[in-house]
Amino acid sequence: MKKTFLLVCSLLMGIAFGQQSEKSLLWKISGNGLQEPSYLFGTIHITCDASLSEKVKTALDKTQQLCLELDMDDPNMQAAMMSSMMMKNGVTMKSLSQPEDFKIVDAFLTASVGFSAEMINPVKPFMVTAMLYPKMLGCDIQSVEGELIKIAKAQSEEVIGLETVEEQLAVFDAIPYQEQMNELVKTAKDNMQRDKAELAEMMALYKTEDVEAMIAFTEKSPNVMTSKYSDIMLKNRNQNWISRMTAIAKNKPTFFGVGAAHLGGKDGVIALLRKAGYTVEAVN
Template sequence: MRMLFALILGLLSFIGYSQKLDNSLVWKISGNGLKEPSYLFGTIHITCDASLDPRVLSALKATKQLYLEINMDDPGLQAKMMDGIMMKNGQKMSKMVSTDDFKLVSDFLNTNLGMPATLLDSFKPGLIAMMIAPKMMECPVESIEMELMKATKEQNEQIFGLETVEKQMAIFDAIPYEEQMKELVDMAKEGLDKQKEENKKLDAIYKSQNLKAIADYMDNEDSKMYGNHADVLLTERNQSWIPKIEEAAKATPTLFAVGAAHLGGENGVILLLRKKGYKVEAVK
């Protein structure tokens, strides 16, 4: 079960690669009228070591603003997230599964979050899975995005988002709640030990900087929930980001930092920018 790992790497898709991409998480964007280059960086949203690669630090120094998937520096971020955490139309997790499975999930949540499922009954199951993510780590959790924000503020530069919090939260309305709940039940049945092992594999693949290996890892998953909803989870989002990336890069040299899974593939940000006429090359 890798629903959670798809979220950690940026809501993966399993679209094939017609162009082989170099192994890199940092890419330089130039050409097509840009006066100065911008940079693209693939992140992993939680990690044991959020130290920034020297190439990322160089990209930060060479640019004048930071774009994340959402503006994590927004003071109203938490309130906006809470507004989108509930399922629509009064739906409840307890109505989606058997009594035994709901109890299993409730015990699992009580152990790992300190609260039973009855208190979270109206929450979107996929978001509950994200709340459990830190428990998968055998270390204090760190955030690459937070390190990027810290460095950006030290340079007295601004932070922006490629999409709104509301749009990102709405992703969990586009995937049927029943499918999300099934994944949460599976997680409760498997336990965190298996999740921790999977996380170690994912971390190793991320560190390899092989964008195709990231997609292949997810493509081996038994559950195809994310593949079945790739249009909403990845393709449409990437396509909606391109005009914003173009506008920002033309105005100001920018570092764009998004989940690593958004970079590769036919509908990934790298090839979409190349199709628009930009030179996008790996920073070695």
């Protein structure tokens, strides 16, 4: 009886440890013809503390190039971003909102970022929301991607991207402009309180390294940009990335850094790489 009890306890501890070991932001990609392993790391695009763990630094040492969502050291990136910020077909924020709501947004932007909605009327509302992130964060913004780039450059390694600026910003043409504007109006009306709370929760969740909890968080978000349109924001892009990632990894061992919300779930990058025949293991 005692042996049986100990066996059950051992099995339960093994299951618990196995589940816990899957909580990681860093994953090793191997097998399926790869001569050397590559690594996959879940980033958070804005944070108060972008310091990298020792295991991440070790993985960077073991790889020969850095691949982010975008080639962030491309000198043409800013110009490409500026040309992709505007809504198509003459749509404006004013045309997407009731007059009283536009006035609220106009006053809110003037107070928050120092310029009025009138000045940036043709800009995609999501891009306007992105301008507010420093205010939502409540601290000096740090960039995980920026820290990764510093190390890559110190090691004289190339920095490349999984998608172009045009491809990434096309996502915000696929998501209805009206939905984007509706969310910006909500942000203005409650002075970012909902957004601040959600961002704080996401940052706390990121520290747990639970990628499955992160994808679940996005699915229940009150912001329809992440919940209702997760296929456009995450799933479709994940699928597009896999063939690119595998070709890159076969060429040379690579450190991939993408938003942590892209990693988990049945349509996440981890599951898709495994489906493609690769071994993907949590690094703890």
